[in-house]
Amino acid sequence: MATSTARLSPQGTSPEDELLRAVTRLIHTWVRLARRDAHSVELSLPQVFLLRDLRQVGEMRATRWSDVVGASPSTASGLLDGLEASGYIRRTHDTRDRRQVLISLTPKGRRCTDRLKETLLARWGEACRDLRRSEIVAATSTLTHVIAGLDPFALDDPRGCEAPRRSSAVARIPKTTIDRGSRTIPARALA
Numbered sequence: 001m002a003t004s005t006a007r008l009s010p011q012g013t014s015p016e017d018e019l020l021r022a023v024t025r026l027i028h029t030w031v032r033l034a035r036r037d038a039h040s041v042e043l044s045l046p047q048v049f050l051l052r053d054l055r056q057v058g059e060m061r062a063t064r065w066s067d068v069v070g071a072s073p074s075t076a077s078g079l080l081d082g083l084e085a086s087g088y089i090r091r092t093h094d095t096r097d098r099r100q101v102l103i104s105l106t107p108k109g110r111r112c113t114d115r116l117k118e119t120l121l122a123r124w125g126e127a128c129r130d131l132r133r134s135e136i137v138a139a140t141s142t143l144t145h146v147i148a149g150l151d152p153f154a155l156d157d158p159r160g161c162e163a164p165r166r167s168s169a170v171a172r173i174p175k176t177t178i179d180r181g182s183r184t185i186p187a188r189a190l191a
Helices: 015-040 045-057 062-069 073-085 107-128 133-153
Strands: 059-061 089-093 101-105 177-180 183-186
Touching (some): 015 045, 015 107, 045 059, 045 062, 045 089, 045 101, 101 107
Antiparallel strands (some): 089 101, 177 183
């Protein structure tokens, strides 16, 4: 890891600290807006995230989704029940394995995700309206570099969102690890 040679700002903080504070404010603001958008369609934020995920992948197993969000089967079932009762999703049995339940969007679910995405894109466009293209490119490059630096710390899934199955988590820990301060990082995460 590179040693920081950053100069302190007049407020006595490093540029890295200021970037972290700005990203944290962005995340908090984004989550607040996402909650408000979810509330406007009478859904919870996890339900909106599920609809968004389904819009991207088409359909998925209900157990896969509960693993991704780290929800217990009963919590996931409750969220799915609400979405199905409201007409946003449908549940069907997998034709290859009848024990598995597949979830997919209904036309109402697709309209809802499209409307939420339009709102998000319009809001983002308005927020970026006064930025020059070079500023957007520089911000994108900086954030992409920071994300790449943080990826090794997202141990479970390269996308950073999959929670390990509780029953098999121990079996998936690789034997080769590298000690990084207070965290032990699987060697595969550093590759």
